[in-house]
Amino acid sequence: MVVNMAxxxxxxxxxxxxxxxxxxxxxxxxxxxxxxxxxAQLVNDNIQVCVVVGGGNIYRGKMGVHMGMDRTTGDFMGMxxxxxxx
Numbered sequence: 001m002v003v004n005m006a007x008x009x010x011x012x013x014x015x016x017x018x019x020x021x022x023x024x025x026x027x028x029x030x031x032x033x034x035x036x037x038x039x040a041q042l043v044n045d046n047i048q049v050c051v052v053v054g055g056g057n058i059y060r061g062k063m064g065v066h067m068g069m070d071r072t073t074g075d076f077m078g079m080x081x082x083x084x085x086x
Contacts, residue, residue, distance in 0.1 A: 010048040013039070017054040017078075055081020 015035065022028035042049050055078050069077070 006045075008047060010050075011042065012050045012052065014052045015054065017081075020053065052082065052086045054078065055085055 017026065020027055020031045020035065022031060039049050039051065
């Protein structure tokens, strides 16, 4: 979906934590750099950007299972992490 950002002065960007991760790395530099470049383009166009990053990727998956956490509890923890990030 292509959006004409000229119509907006302020945006809220909610990213899934998984959008920034890769395999076992929850904060993958290449993905972080790509997102930062996109945000920088918006800022250079005088658009105010608020970013909220979800936290589900930190509590689910292999780490959560390894800690003995079931999927539902992991999902709740991810939602709480997203709220804290906001």
